[in-house]
Amino acid sequence: MSDAVSIRQLWSQTATVLGARHEARWICEVAVSLDGDEFDRSLDEPVTERMVAHLDAMVARYRAGEPLQYVLGRWGFRRLDLAIDRRVLIPRPESEMVADVAIGLAASVPDGRVVADLGTGSGAIGLALADELPLVGTTVWITDVSDHALAVARANLAGIGRAGRNVLVAAGSWFDALPPEVRCDVIVSNPPYVADGSPLLEASVAEWEPAGALFGGPDGLDAIRALVSGAPGHLVDGGWLVLEHGMDQGEAVRALLRQAGFVHVETRPDLASHDRCTLGRWEQP
Numbered sequence: 001m002s003d004a005v006s007i008r009q010l011w012s013q014t015a016t017v018l019g020a021r022h023e024a025r026w027i028c029e030v031a032v033s034l035d036g037d038e039f040d041r042s043l044d045e046p047v048t049e050r051m052v053a054h055l056d057a058m059v060a061r062y063r064a065g066e067p068l069q070y071v072l073g074r075w076g077f078r079r080l081d082l083a084i085d086r087r088v089l090i091p092r093p094e095s096e097m098v099a100d101v102a103i104g105l106a107a108s109v110p111d112g113r114v115v116a117d118l119g120t121g122s123g124a125i126g127l128a129l130a131d132e133l134p135l136v137g138t139t140v141w142i143t144d145v146s147d148h149a150l151a152v153a154r155a156n157l158a159g160i161g162r163a164g165r166n167v168l169v170a171a172g173s174w175f176d177a178l179p180p181e182v183r184c185d186v187i188v189s190n191p192p193y194v195a196d197g198s199p200l201l202e203a204s205v206a207e208w209e210p211a212g213a214l215f216g217g218p219d220g221l222d223a224i225r226a227l228v229s230g231a232p233g234h235l236v237d238g239g240w241l242v243l244e245h246g247m248d249q250g251e252a253v254r255a256l257l258r259q260a261g262f263v264h265v266e267t268r269p270d271l272a273s274h275d276r277c278t279l280g281r282w283e284q285p
Contacts (some may be wrong), residue, residue, distance in 0.1 A: 004046065005038070005046065005047050005052070005084060005180060006026065006043065006044050006046055007034075007042055007043050007044070007045055007046075007047055008033055008043040008044060009203075010028055010031075010032075010051075010052070010055065011025055011043075011046050012023055013026045013056065013233040014027060014028055014059060017063075017211060018059065018063070018077065018165075020060070021272035023062070023068055025039075025096060026068070026072055026268070027055060027058050027059065027068075028052075028055060028195030029074065030052045030058065030072050030073065030074075031047075031051050031052075031055035031058065032045060032047060032051050035184070038132070040129075043132060044267070045241065047205050052093065054205060054255075058071050058072075060270075062121070062156060065176060065207070065208075067090060067208055067209075068207060069084055069090045069091075069205060070084065070086055070090070070208065072240070073085060075091055076090040076091075076095075077096060077099075077124045077128060078096050078099060078100075078128045078131070078132070079128070079131055079132065079255070080124070080127055080128060080131060080156070080159075080160065081159070082122050082123070082124055082127075082153060082156050083104055083122070083155050084122050084151065084152065084157070084159075086197065086208060086210065087123070087148040087149055087151070087152050087210065087211070088121040088122040088149050088152045088153075088210065089121050089190075089209050089210065089213045089214070090209060091122060091124040091271070093271060094167065094244065094270045094276050095124060095125060095190050095244060095274060096128075096246045097268070097270050097271065098125060098188065098190060098242060098276070099124070099125045099128045099129065099188070099276045099279060100133060101131055101188075101242050101277055101279060102115065102117075102125065102129060102186050102188040102240075102242045103132050103133060103241065104126070104187075105150075105161060105186050105240045105279070106129060106136075106138075106176070106185055106186045107135055109185045109186075110145050111137060112137040112138070112237075113137060113138055113139070113185045113186070114139045114140075114141070114182065114183065114185055115124075115133075115138075115139070115140050115141070115183045115184055115185060115186040115188065116141040116142075116143065116178060116184045116187045116188070117140065117141070117142045117143070117144070117188050117189065118141070118143050118175070118177070118187060118188075118189045118191075119144055119145070119174070119189050119190065119191050119192075119213070119223070120142040120144050120150075120176055120192070121149050121152070121153070121213055122149070122156060123142050123150050123152070123153030123154075123156040124156075124256050125188055125190060126140050126142035126153075126159050126167065126188075127140075127142070127153075127156055127157060127163075127167065129186040129188075130160060130163040130164065130166050130167050131160050131163050133166075135162060135163060135166070138170055139166055139167045139168065140166055140167045140168070141167075141168050141169075141170060141177075141178060141182065141184075142157075142168070142169055142170075143169070143170045143171065143172060143174075143178065144165060144171065145171070145172060145173040145174075145177075145212075146212065146213075147171060149167060149210075149213070150171055153169065153211075156162060156167060157169065164185060174223070174226050174227060174230055175230040175231075175234055176232065177246060177271075178234055178243075182234060183207065183234060183235065183236045183239070183241055184235055184236065185233055185235075185236055185238075185239050185240070186239060186240045187227075187231055187234065187235060187239070187240070187242070188224075188243075189227055189243055189244070190243075190244040191216065191222050191223035191224055191227060191243070191244070192212065192213055192214055192215050192220075192222075193216045193220045193221070193223065193224060193244070193245045193246050193249060194214045194215050194220050194246065195215075195216070195217070195218060195246075196216075196218055196220075197218060197221055198220070198226050201214070209267070210279045219252075220245075220246060220249065220258070221239035221249065221252060221253070223252060224243055224249075224256065225256060226243065226244075227243060227253050228241065228253075228256045228262075229260060230259055231260075231282065232260065232261070232282050235282040236282075236285060237282070237284040238281060238282070238283060239281070239282050240279055240280070240281050240282070241262065241279065241280055241282065242278075243277065243278050243279070244276060244277055245275070245276065245277070245278060246275075247274035247275050247276060248275070249275070250267040250275030250276075250278055251267075251275075253267070253278040254266075254267055254278055254280075257278065257280035258280075261282070261285065262281060262282055263280065263283055264279075264280065264281040265278065265279070265280040265281075265283050266278070266279060
């Protein structure tokens with residue numbers, strides 16, 4: 001019977017079941033292994049039983065509450081299409097803005113630049129840096145303490161083309177992952193910054209996304225403190241530390257950076273005008 005059903009009909013039926021046409025299309029695109037214009041050109045093509053079975057499994061997962069991004073197994077981040085699953089956080093628009101800040105700072109370095117994305121997860125920020133910075137003269141370190149996360153990041157690294165040759169992958173907790181001699185022009189991180197037991201965390205996030213990448217201690221700042229204290233030992237004179245954080249943590253993060261000796265400290269808002277990214281410049285005493 002599935003042979004008589006077209007992609008168009010499958011999409012329509014899925015949209016009816018989900019009550020969401022866009023989400024239904026994304027699920028159908030994955031099920032039939034077509035997307036964009038190619039999907040549109042194939043709407044009247046018949047689907048196979050395997051395609052229907054794949055779609056049914058994804059619909060069941062989505063209706064059970066699993067985040068759409070995990071159901072799809074991929075999600076867009078800036079110019080990249082990233083593979084993701086429950087081993088890593090779902091890439092979010094707020095982190096795209098953080099990546100934009102880091103890219104701008106690194107691009108301003110006139111000669112060869114070294115940047116590091118610590119706690120890279122899926123590789124989103126670090127791979128966006130490699131993808132958008134000049135191919136010549138760029139070195140990007142992506143690190144994580146989780147071997148599971150690094151497996152996802154390595155899979156995504158394989159998909160970014162020639163820019164992948166500029167990326168080095170290392171395992172370890174924050175600066176322990178970097179060789180002692182490495183000095184960076186920009187260090188960027190989206191660390192765990194949710195306070196333990198925070199009532200502000202959405203239930204679906206707490207249920208599905210990895211706790212180790214979410215929770216940052218009683219006030220959410222444990223990882224940020226480690227990054228601020230360790231960054232001077234791995235920044236060049238004039239290098240920048242760029243940190244993503246919670247919308248209520250801007251003042252605290254600015255204070256930590258200033259206490260550690262960083263200058264030109266500022267917090268930048270996300271698209272919702274919430275404090276989201278704080279940066280500071282390290283100048284050798």
